[in-house]
Amino acid sequence: MAKYLLKNGHLVDPIQKIDEVCDILISDDYVDAINPESVPDDAEIIDVSGKFIFPGLVDMHTHAREPGEEYREDIESASYAAAAGGYTTIVTMANTKPPIDTADRITFIYERAMTAHTRVYPVGAVSKNLTGEQLSELADMAQSGAVAFSDDGYPIANPELMRNALTYSAQLNLPILVHEIDPALSANGQINEGKVSSLTGMKGIPAAAETSMVARDIDLLKLTGGKLHIQHISTSDSVELIRKAKSDGLAITCEVTPHHLVLTEDDVLESGFDSNFKMMPPLRTSDDVEALRKGLADGTIDAIATDHAPHAVHEKDNPFDMANFGIIGLETALLLVWTKLVSTGIIDKSRMVELMSVNPAKILDIPAGTLKSGEYADITVFDPESEWTVNPNDFKSKSKNTPFANWKTLGKVIMTIVSGDIVFKLR
Amino acid sequence: MPFEHDNLWGLKYLSADEILYILDEAKAFRNILERDLKKVPTLRWLTVVNLFYEPSTRTRISFELAEKRLSADVVNFSTSTSSVKKGETLRDTISNILAMKVDMIVIRHSSIGTPQYISRTTKVPVINAGDGTNEHPTQALLDFYTMREKFMQFNGLKVVLLGDIRHSRVARSNIYGLKKLGANVVLCAPKTLLPPYPDVFGVDYTTDIDSALDGANVVNVLRLQLERQHSGLIPSLREYRMFWGLTAERKRKLDPDHIIMHPGPINRGVEIDPDIADADDSVILEQVTNGVAIRMAVLYTLASKIKK
Numbered sequence: 001m002a003k004y005l006l007k008n009g010h011l012v013d014p015i016q017k018i019d020e021v022c023d024i025l026i027s028d029d030y031v032d033a034i035n036p037e038s039v040p041d042d043a044e045i046i047d048v049s050g051k052f053i054f055p056g057l058v059d060m061h062t063h064a065r066e067p068g069e070e071y072r073e074d075i076e077s078a079s080y081a082a083a084a085g086g087y088t089t090i091v092t093m094a095n096t097k098p099p100i101d102t103a104d105r106i107t108f109i110y111e112r113a114m115t116a117h118t119r120v121y122p123v124g125a126v127s128k129n130l131t132g133e134q135l136s137e138l139a140d141m142a143q144s145g146a147v148a149f150s151d152d153g154y155p156i157a158n159p160e161l162m163r164n165a166l167t168y169s170a171q172l173n174l175p176i177l178v179h180e181i182d183p184a185l186s187a188n189g190q191i192n193e194g195k196v197s198s199l200t201g202m203k204g205i206p207a208a209a210e211t212s213m214v215a216r217d218i219d220l221l222k223l224t225g226g227k228l229h230i231q232h233i234s235t236s237d238s239v240e241l242i243r244k245a246k247s248d249g250l251a252i253t254c255e256v257t258p259h260h261l262v263l264t265e266d267d268v269l270e271s272g273f274d275s276n277f278k279m280m281p282p283l284r285t286s287d288d289v290e291a292l293r294k295g296l297a298d299g300t301i302d303a304i305a306t307d308h309a310p311h312a313v314h315e316k317d318n319p320f321d322m323a324n325f326g327i328i329g330l331e332t333a334l335l336l337v338w339t340k341l342v343s344t345g346i347i348d349k350s351r352m353v354e355l356m357s358v359n360p361a362k363i364l365d366i367p368a369g370t371l372k373s374g375e376y377a378d379i380t381v382f383d384p385e386s387e388w389t390v391n392p393n394d395f396k397s398k399s400k401n402t403p404f405a406n407w408k409t410l411g412k413v414i415m416t417i418v419s420g421d422i423v424f425k426l427r
Numbered sequence: 428m429p430f431e432h433d434n435l436w437g438l439k440y441l442s443a444d445e446i447l448y449i450l451d452e453a454k455a456f457r458n459i460l461e462r463d464l465k466k467v468p469t470l471r472w473l474t475v476v477n478l479f480y481e482p483s484t485r486t487r488i489s490f491e492l493a494e495k496r497l498s499a500d501v502v503n504f505s506t507s508t509s510s511v512k513k514g515e516t517l518r519d520t521i522s523n524i525l526a527m528k529v530d531m532i533v534i535r536h537s538s539i540g541t542p543q544y545i546s547r548t549t550k551v552p553v554i555n556a557g558d559g560t561n562e563h564p565t566q567a568l569l570d571f572y573t574m575r576e577k578f579m580q581f582n583g584l585k586v587v588l589l590g591d592i593r594h595s596r597v598a599r600s601n602i603y604g605l606k607k608l609g610a611n612v613v614l615c616a617p618k619t620l621l622p623p624y625p626d627v628f629g630v631d632y633t634t635d636i637d638s639a640l641d642g643a644n645v646v647n648v649l650r651l652q653l654e655r656q657h658s659g660l661i662p663s664l665r666e667y668r669m670f671w672g673l674t675a676e677r678k679r680k681l682d683p684d685h686i687i688m689h690p691g692p693i694n695r696g697v698e699i700d701p702d703i704a705d706a707d708d709s710v711i712l713e714q715v716t717n718g719v720a721i722r723m724a725v726l727y728t729l730a731s732k733i734k735k
Contacts, residue, residue, distance in 0.1 A: 193623055194623070194624055195624055197622070197623065197624075198622030198624040198625065198628075199599070199622075199627050200539050200560065200561045200599070201539070201559065201560025201561060201593060201594055201622065202539050202559070202560065202561070272436075272540055272543030272544075272546075272547070273539055273544065274547075314516050314518075317516070318517060318518070318538075319517060319536065319538030319539070319541045319544050320539060320540050320544075321537075321538045321559070322517070322538055
């Protein structure tokens, strides 16, 4: 398929300030032209009337579980799930077994990415073996293609290590992505500390476990320079701290997951303690959801990221406190954002594209986020009208741990294109 | 039948009518316990499995006795003899037990929500014999039975739950049930042993024991888990007794018409002074007897829902 025309789709491309129906000519791996003056005779015409065309979505927070836990997911299956969810790029976290904490292992991810359906970029671990004690070889990993550094899954408890990580990564011009949950305040915690934890006596994780670390790292960022990205924020106070830090001119960004935007601690109780509602950070309160949604709309929150965390049935199908933390998200993220945030008017579709494609690409400095002529033809084709019921048995992911089974959603990814190749097509 | 539910997960889910229905049913069974022949053939057809994943003496024996008094077949299972130690998941254990065609499950487990977890994959009735810190519905029901024997009704009754509310499933089931029954519930504990958000229960709470006990009809003294001291929630058992222990002097604050309850096991000289536990106004052993009748009523009620 050397040349083809996506005809009559509604392109939403905030970088080019396009939000209208147009034709897109694809030539090999790249976008040739928007509304080309002439279309080559041999170009196939794909009619996408009534569909939206987005620059391919970028998930900056995927656990692909390879190497080490391929029974949960691997790079091939994660990227297939990603493609089915409208993502053309995934960024894999370093907390595999063994962790991605050397240049060789960064290279390993790129080698395995040859099997992938989407682009795959690895994050390298901040600390050797993710123990939070000694810096990994950050420069060597950067040279091999690490796009950021993170001990995600573990907080960096030692402020001195965090200080050094920010200082050292500043010279590499790569961000540190942080998982902010104070280990002592959250020890044995299962859910938000609040109404439901009080009603049941379940050990809670206070909002302060997150905000105390966010506040600390903002102070360290002032001290060091560098780039700080806060992962999966969950509380209203985190939004407020980051809003203030941004207004102070600090190089700080943050992300939120779809589930923290649509679920609360009450859902844990109503589900009868279904462990598909168990994740870190925990589901918070409706006030927190409100603040997060406001942060999306006003620009405080830069990105929506899935924190796609596959677990096998035997690891999730347990009483709540015995189940693993985490849920999958690649195949539901866009549907949830569209149904609960865009179609309800909380954000518009152009802001959605910024949050799910433009900004993650910008934060990690990877080529994505726009369909300008000459850019990679990484494209999400989305049918905004079709109604859908989430059925985990349809998932391409190896794992099914989602709280959204049987949810009715609006819209559906009908085609995902990476480098001009159709990698997913809805049947 | 006013009892709508097919399971007993917790009192959070029951209506006042359902609670009163069980208390009424229990009366007949309580009478049976006074007979020479304490056994009836009612549930001859029923096989119950008692799954106890946590140490328990009185609740386990009470359930087993209740089942045997009703002539049910009983299988007991506890962690020390189970394949839990071999690494089997709870789902697999439950599936295997169900494959052997049992009719009812009684479960005690340290994890909150375990009864609901079991019910997610089976219609076999599940009775919660205590799930972590969440609920212990049969204990609360036997507490209510005991209160009603003395006071006939719940309206306007001042009931103090004294002690480690934060970690107490007995307290939670009592709160949910007593609120529905119209009692005036007061929680009293040191602030570290109240839940972080005590308002969620919609009942009064205080750290001051004297105001809590003032004019109360029932004081239900909760067991203080001795490990709370090591986890830093209270400085010492001595200080706990000084400020929150039930002593002879504090007892004088109660309404003259009162009873003293304790779900057991008792730490004598910590949450309650030894002579008080054994005094005439203590109904602690009556609670234990009533517990068998309540469990018979629960078993019988849920069994009659499956018997066609």
